[in-house]
Amino acid sequence: MSVRRLRRRLVSGTMTTLVGVLSFVAVLALLLILGHLVAKGASSLDWSFFTKNPVPAGESGGGVANAIVGTAIIVGLAALIGLPIGIGTGLYLAEYGSGRLGWTVRFVADVLNGTPSIVIGIFAWTWLVKPMGHFSALAGGVALAALMVPMLARTTEEMVRLVPHSLREAALALGYARWRTSLRIVARTALAGILTGCLVGIARVAGETAPLLFTALGNLNFSTHVLEPMQTLSLQIYVYATGPFDEWHRMAWAAALVLMGLVLILALAARWALRSRYGAAR
Amino acid sequence: MAPPADARLQLETARLTALYGRRAVVKDVSILFPTHTVTALIGPSGCGKTTFLRCLNRMHELSEGGWITGKVLLHGEDIYDPGVDAVQLRRRIGMVFQRPTPFPTMSIYDNVAAGLRVNGSRPRAQIDAAVEGALRRAALWDEVKDRLRHSALDLSGGQQQRLCVARALAPEPEVLLLDEPTASLDPTGTQRIEELLHELKTRYTIVIVTHNLQQAARVSDYTGFFYLGDLVELGRTEELFTKPTKHQTEAYITGRFG
Numbered sequence: 001m002s003v004r005r006l007r008r009r010l011v012s013g014t015m016t017t018l019v020g021v022l023s024f025v026a027v028l029a030l031l032l033i034l035g036h037l038v039a040k041g042a043s044s045l046d047w048s049f050f051t052k053n054p055v056p057a058g059e060s061g062g063g064v065a066n067a068i069v070g071t072a073i074i075v076g077l078a079a080l081i082g083l084p085i086g087i088g089t090g091l092y093l094a095e096y097g098s099g100r101l102g103w104t105v106r107f108v109a110d111v112l113n114g115t116p117s118i119v120i121g122i123f124a125w126t127w128l129v130k131p132m133g134h135f136s137a138l139a140g141g142v143a144l145a146a147l148m149v150p151m152l153a154r155t156t157e158e159m160v161r162l163v164p165h166s167l168r169e170a171a172l173a174l175g176y177a178r179w180r181t182s183l184r185i186v187a188r189t190a191l192a193g194i195l196t197g198c199l200v201g202i203a204r205v206a207g208e209t210a211p212l213l214f215t216a217l218g219n220l221n222f223s224t225h226v227l228e229p230m231q232t233l234s235l236q237i238y239v240y241a242t243g244p245f246d247e248w249h250r251m252a253w254a255a256a257l258v259l260m261g262l263v264l265i266l267a268l269a270a271r272w273a274l275r276s277r278y279g280a281a282r
Numbered sequence: 283m284a285p286p287a288d289a290r291l292q293l294e295t296a297r298l299t300a301l302y303g304r305r306a307v308v309k310d311v312s313i314l315f316p317t318h319t320v321t322a323l324i325g326p327s328g329c330g331k332t333t334f335l336r337c338l339n340r341m342h343e344l345s346e347g348g349w350i351t352g353k354v355l356l357h358g359e360d361i362y363d364p365g366v367d368a369v370q371l372r373r374r375i376g377m378v379f380q381r382p383t384p385f386p387t388m389s390i391y392d393n394v395a396a397g398l399r400v401n402g403s404r405p406r407a408q409i410d411a412a413v414e415g416a417l418r419r420a421a422l423w424d425e426v427k428d429r430l431r432h433s434a435l436d437l438s439g440g441q442q443q444r445l446c447v448a449r450a451l452a453p454e455p456e457v458l459l460l461d462e463p464t465a466s467l468d469p470t471g472t473q474r475i476e477e478l479l480h481e482l483k484t485r486y487t488i489v490i491v492t493h494n495l496q497q498a499a500r501v502s503d504y505t506g507f508f509y510l511g512d513l514v515e516l517g518r519t520e521e522l523f524t525k526p527t528k529h530q531t532e533a534y535i536t537g538r539f540g
Binding site for chain 2: 164166167169170171172173174175176177180185188189191
């Protein structure tokens with residue numbers, strides 16, 4: 001009896017230690033990356049980094065204002081296009097998607113979810129950049145939206161499915177039409193979860209580089225014109241990090257720190273949204 | 283709408299059979315529900331009483347594979363007539379479920395007002411009055427009048443269920459369907475709901491499904507006993523419980539099965 005008990009405690013203790021160590025390794029990786037970024041990048045962060053545009057190679061100073069604004073514009077475009085389509089698709093899948101069409105849409109979304117982003121970029125180039133004759137921020141936004149849609153569709157579907165069936169029935173029994181039940185009761189109850197999915201989706205595409213190489217291209221000057229090439233933080237990091245100058249490498253670290261900070265803020269906002277008033281579907 | 287043949291017969295079913303696919307779970311049931319009475323439906327689990335109840339406001343057809351044959355007449359008019367809009371119909375027949383189902387994103391006030399707002403916009407004062415009236419009739423007003431803007435989830439389970447009663451009453455339905463409304467409540471909450479039914483039957487025609495035989499005996503004027511989808515016996519409550527005519531009924535109410 002006591003031997004068995006000893007064995008149980010031993011196994012339990014070993015397993016607890018093991019999962020503890022593994023989670024520590026996972027967190028450690030994140031902390032190392034963050035720490036490294038701060039160590040290498042923080043020193044280059046000053047006011048002009050946020051407000052000035054890049055200067056020609058060899059000169060010191062300058063900033064990445066164009067890339068910050070560009071990231072905001074392109075991610076904004078992607079959200080504008082991707083959020084309604086993604087959320088709408090998710091609602092459709094959860095509420096009406098039990099038939100063959102629903103199965104097909106779900107399958108396509110899963111395949112798209114697993115498609116490498118560079119492939120999406122090539123498609124955006126073929127269908128937008130080539131016919132239009134030039135690279136543009138708009139094409140970049142569309143490429144990022146295409147990445148966001150399947151992700152959002154599946155998260156929205158999951159969140160809506162979490163809403164108890166009894167709530168739906170209560171609304172229907174009260175004389176709500178089916179569409180109204182979906183929008184006013186089910187979607188609203190799942191709203192916090194859907195919002196979190198949106199912020200996570202935005203945060204994910206904000207760091208994408210590959211699909212933008214073929215579409216937004218990058219731009220050394222400040223531009224807010226969506227039909228022209230535009231710079232983003234990820235493209236700026238790519239150019240600076242692969243360049244030959246120490247000054248560029250320094251800037252790349254700083255830009256990476258800024259990008260990581262933006263993603264962190266979005267993630268925190270998502271957390272906060274989930275805790276907001278009246279709770280979510282759980 | 284044609285005038286009813288007998289004003290006292292507000293709701294009735296005529297040879298109602300409810301099916302899931304090809305499987306009949308309610309078989310050929312005809313019941314008259316007189317106006318302003320409480321009718322209790324009792325029977326063991328899976329006997330079809332809940333499905334029967336869900337046929338009375340056309341909720342059954344929303345279930346996968348659910349359909350019916352026969353008729354359900356409200357004031358002599360078949361609610362399954364192709365000309366009848368099921369969504370509109372459900373605004374005339376209120377329903378309360380086994381578990382409290384307050385809308386979690388809405389305040390107490392908005393929960394009660396939900397059924398009113400869905401039926402076209404009306405002046406604010408009118409909604410205020412209807413919400414207060416419904417909460418009073420559900421015996422919840424005094425407990426929540428100072429926190430109408432709070433989340434409905436702040437209420438206790440028993441309060442939430444009375445909120446659901448108020449929500450069902452606010453649109454002024456003609457019939458109130460209750461599907462084991464006290465199944466998830468403690469004795470105090472149960473007692474409040476039962477007291478409520480006595481008040482409510484002066485204004486509404488009530489059909490209640492219950493597992494609790496004492497409850498059926500306490501609250502109802504008529505009781506119907508369901509077994510395996512059949513309506514075995516229907517009668518005045520005191521008669522059904524004291525001298526049932528069918529052997530199965532007697533076996534069930536004396537606790538020999540079910």
